[in-house]
Amino acid sequence: MASRDRSISSRHVEPGRAANVSTVSTIIPWLRYxxxxxxxxxxxxxxxxxxxxxxxxxxxxxxxxxxxxxxMVMLGSADDGTESDRHMLQPDETGGRETQSCFVVVDDVDAHYAQAVDAGAEVVIPLSVQEHGMRSYACRDIEGHLWWFGCAIPRLEVAPAMHRFGALH
Known part of the structure; x- marks a missing residue:
């Protein structure tokens, strides 16, 4: 598909200037297309x-x-001549294998699944209850990035004791 010219959003920020943007999520995936x-x-x-x-x-x-x-996710154009080009590959350059993927919590995972399938998402793990007890599915977007979608993440009954993890190394 050919890209279209777009007018830049009115929320455009000049390079080097900070935007007044409230961020709720402190971990934000970055993808390139x-x-x-x-x-x-x-x-x-x-x-x-x-x-x-x-x-x-x-x-x-x-x-x-x-x-x-x-x-939130952030994204930009791949092969844009920036420093990121040296550090990142696209899914088609790795045989479709990923080292990371995004998990997104949605209100109605069944409706979300139907919408994604209707839009042509390639389902790689069908909608089902996974071994960790969450109803979710995995699919690829139009450029092959792997995404997981599911219902709310179940709360753990007992938080793991942090000191026990040191013994695993």
Whole structure:
């Protein structure tokens, strides 16, 4: 698919200037897409993300933020000539294998699953109750990134004692 020219959001921030953006999540995944504009549209229609901010020039997305509930992902164009190019690969360059993936909690995982499938997401682990007790599924987006979606994360009955982890090393 060819990318489209977009007008830059009115929330555009000049380089080097901080934005007044409240961040609820302190861990925010960063993804890169070869066709970031198409990916943004697809992630919004297939997964229900909402665009919060897009900084772009021509066909290159320098920085975008998409939200889902209290969570956020950031993304930009792959092969954009930045330092990140040396450190990151796209899923098709690794045989589709990932070393990380995003997990997103959704209100209605059944409806979310149907929406993602209708949008063409490649389901790699069908919607089911996983061994950890959570109803979830895994799929790939249009450029092959692996995503997990599920219902609310169950609370642990007993928090693990931190001192026990040292003994495992």
């Amino acid at each position: 070869r066709n970031a504009f198409v990916a943004i549209d697809w992630l919004c229609s297939a997964f229900g993300f909402q665009p919060q901010f897009i900084q772009a020039e021509g066909h290159t997305v320098h920085h975008a933020r998409l939200t889902c509930g209290d969570g």
